[in-house]
Amino acid sequence: MEGKIIVVTSGKGGVGKTTATASIGAALALEGNRVAVIDMDIGLRNLDIVLGLENRIVFNIVDVVNKRCNLSQALIRDRRIENLFLVPASQSDNKDVLTALGVQRLAKQLKSEFNYVIMDSPAGIEKGFENSVVAADEAIVVCTPDVSSIKDADRVIGLLYARSITPRLIVNRIIPEMVVRGDMLSHEDVMDILSIDLLGLVPMDDQVVVSTNTGVPLVMQNQSLAGQAFRRIAKRINGETDLPIQIPTVKTGIWSKITQKLGLTK
Amino acid sequence: MLNGFMKKFSGKKSSKETAKKRLQFALVYDKLEINEMTLESLQKDIVEVISKYFEIDTKSLQLEVQREHELSALVFNTPILCVKKNKTYNAQNI
Numbered sequence: 001m002e003g004k005i006i007v008v009t010s011g012k013g014g015v016g017k018t019t020a021t022a023s024i025g026a027a028l029a030l031e032g033n034r035v036a037v038i039d040m041d042i043g044l045r046n047l048d049i050v051l052g053l054e055n056r057i058v059f060n061i062v063d064v065v066n067k068r069c070n071l072s073q074a075l076i077r078d079r080r081i082e083n084l085f086l087v088p089a090s091q092s093d094n095k096d097v098l099t100a101l102g103v104q105r106l107a108k109q110l111k112s113e114f115n116y117v118i119m120d121s122p123a124g125i126e127k128g129f130e131n132s133v134v135a136a137d138e139a140i141v142v143c144t145p146d147v148s149s150i151k152d153a154d155r156v157i158g159l160l161y162a163r164s165i166t167p168r169l170i171v172n173r174i175i176p177e178m179v180v181r182g183d184m185l186s187h188e189d190v191m192d193i194l195s196i197d198l199l200g201l202v203p204m205d206d207q208v209v210v211s212t213n214t215g216v217p218l219v220m221q222n223q224s225l226a227g228q229a230f231r232r233i234a235k236r237i238n239g240e241t242d243l244p245i246q247i248p249t250v251k252t253g254i255w256s257k258i259t260q261k262l263g264l265t266k
Numbered sequence: 267m268l269n270g271f272m273k274k275f276s277g278k279k280s281s282k283e284t285a286k287k288r289l290q291f292a293l294v295y296d297k298l299e300i301n302e303m304t305l306e307s308l309q310k311d312i313v314e315v316i317s318k319y320f321e322i323d324t325k326s327l328q329l330e331v332q333r334e335h336e337l338s339a340l341v342f343n344t345p346i347l348c349v350k351k352n353k354t355y356n357a358q359n360i
Contacts, residue, residue, distance in 0.1 A: 146285075147285050147288065147289050147292075150289055151289060151292060151293065151296075154293050155296075179282075181280070182280025182281065182282050182283070183280060183281045183282060184282055185282045185285055185286060186282070189282065189285075189286050192286070193286065193289050193293070
């Protein structure tokens with residue numbers, strides 16, 4: 001098997017990297033792929049708790065890279081979603097314990113065993129970021145429609161280009177009501193500024209908090225709009241490239257319908 | 267939603283327009299490691315040079331940023347009112 005390594009990154013913290021990694025990983029596994037999600041945020045691990053697998057950690061990525069255990073011992077199998085595995089981060093070390101060479105060696109092994117390996121990069125552009133992108137075949141940049149997130153995304157996109165990786169963009173936490181009002185940058189504005197290919201648009205959704213509260217992957221909750229958006233993103237990654245990108249819209253209310261008819265909103 | 271109507275017809279700039287402009291220029295400043303003053307004085311110089319040859323409408327002059335992947339382009343847009351007669355004459359003499 002020759003799988004793909006995809007890094008999820010953003011520059012800025014708190015924009016939804018971990019949620020995106022967990023959701024895309026779970027959705028790709030639901031599509032029938034063998035998937036490993038890797039928490040690269042050494043010292044601040046969170047992917048395990050978002051996925052509800054925190055009680056099953058024995059070994060972590062630092063143990064594997066430093067050969068204190070085999071890869072198979074550190075892989076946690078999700079019992080709800082077939083073919084979904086997690087390699088947790090270490091909570092006690094810092095980001096300098098991993099080397100680029102060590103990550104590359106691990107990546108090679110992961111690629112031979114999985115269809116997709118999704119790396120959850122830490123915030124920032126230092127060593128942790130470097131380690132996350134060193135083995136990546138593809139990159140997903142996550143941003144929200146606010147100025148600081150977009151500015152950091154631009155920086156990260158530049159760094160990825162410098163490594164000959166052409167990233168694709170996910171705009172997260174879109175609030176359609178604010179976009180209509182002209183108080184939030186639309187995805188078109190964001191793409192004008194960043195000029196990279198779009199992978200998907202994810203609306204703001206209360207269910208994200210519920211999902212992380214309970215540790216049940218977002219994509220398993222059918223009523224979640226964000227979950228649906230991530231499932232479409234996973235399909236697009238998985239080869240359904242002509243699947244149209246759905247633009248989050250204001251669903252209820254007579255006013256929105258009227259403004260839409262009048263062409264005042266998109 | 268009424269808000270959207272009000273903004274559309276009052277001609278007031280929405281906050282996202284401001285955000286977009288600010289971001290576009292901030293990214294150029296970062297990339298070129300210049301500040302707003304440099305850009306303003308560059309604009310002034312360009313206006314001066316163009317004004318030597320053309321009558322231009324300095325009020326509707328626009329400075330924009332166009333981006334494609336790793337390339338940023340500064341675009342100066344100005345309507346030309348007319349050519350200055352004496353200047354073209356001089357140019358031909360040279």
